[in-house]
Amino acid sequence: QLQMQESGPGLVKPSEALSLTCSVSGGSFSSTSHYWAWIRQPPGKGLEWIGSIYYSGSTYYSPVLKSRISILIDTSKTQFSLQLSSLTVADTAIYYCVRAGRTYYGDFWGHNGFDVWGRGTVVTVSS
Amino acid sequence: IVLTQSPGTLSLSPGERATLSCRANQPINNNCLAWYQQKPGQPPRLLISDASNRATGIPDRFSGSGTGTDFTLTISSLEPEDFAVYYCQRHGRSPHYVFGQGTKLEI
Numbered sequence: 125q126l127q128m129q130e131s132g133p134g135l136v137k138p139s140e141a142l143s144l145t146c147s148v149s150g151g152s153f154s155s156t157s158h159y160w161a162w163i164r165q166p167p168g169k170g171l172e173w174i175g176s177i178y179y180s181g182s183t184y185y186s187p188v189l190k191s192r193i194s195i196l197i198d199t200s201k202t203q204f205s206l207q208l209s210s211l212t213v214a215d216t217a218i219y220y221c222v223r224a225g226r227t228y229y230g231d232f233w234g235h236n237g238f239d240v241w242g243r244g245t246v247v248t249v250s251s
Numbered sequence: 252i253v254l255t256q257s258p259g260t261l262s263l264s265p266g267e268r269a270t271l272s273c274r275a276n277q278p279i280n281n282n283c284l285a286w287y288q289q290k291p292g293q294p295p296r297l298l299i300s301d302a303s304n305r306a307t308g309i310p311d312r313f314s315g316s317g318t319g320t321d322f323t324l325t326i327s328s329l330e331p332e333d334f335a336v337y338y339c340q341r342h343g344r345s346p347h348y349v350f351g352q353g354t355k356l357e358i
Binding site: 242 | 280281283285287294295296297299300301306307338340342343344345346347348349350351352353
């Protein structure tokens, strides 16, 4: 059964950069049927998609966060990572790494639902 | 695309039927709409994708319907473990994978 595990610092200072890694085990990582994604959830609030990556390295970023994020993939280590720069207190959240299905919708390939989730890692931005 | 869920909170009893709404401010092509359940301290769980397709292992008391801008998640007969927060989400063409603000289903 596929398992996903986030790792990274729990506390980061404002204006600094955040680097998180997701380790994937128990399934096919270099799959043409999935994307790998990051989603976050501020305390007591809703969910926000950050971005996704395909095993080939193609990336898809939230327009809101695009200027501050970078997602990379290492298929040899079955890991993908998130880098988020210029942090503010508004970036305080639980960060989840997630798998999304990849589906052909007639004239494009796109994400299907986010079907496997890591347990999440809490990131606090504070001085 | 903005997804608006209603009601914000829904108070029901076990055995009752729950109807949750998700409305988009513009049509969602290909009915690319998913539903998730989240319990306290846990990550969300995918229930439904493509508006009406149940995910693996999801009980058949959960069903999704709708097209265009109006979508519904129905729980036919509530079990105690169904009380949670539910989110809808647009999937399909990138990059606008937005979520609704959530509906809290409480006893």
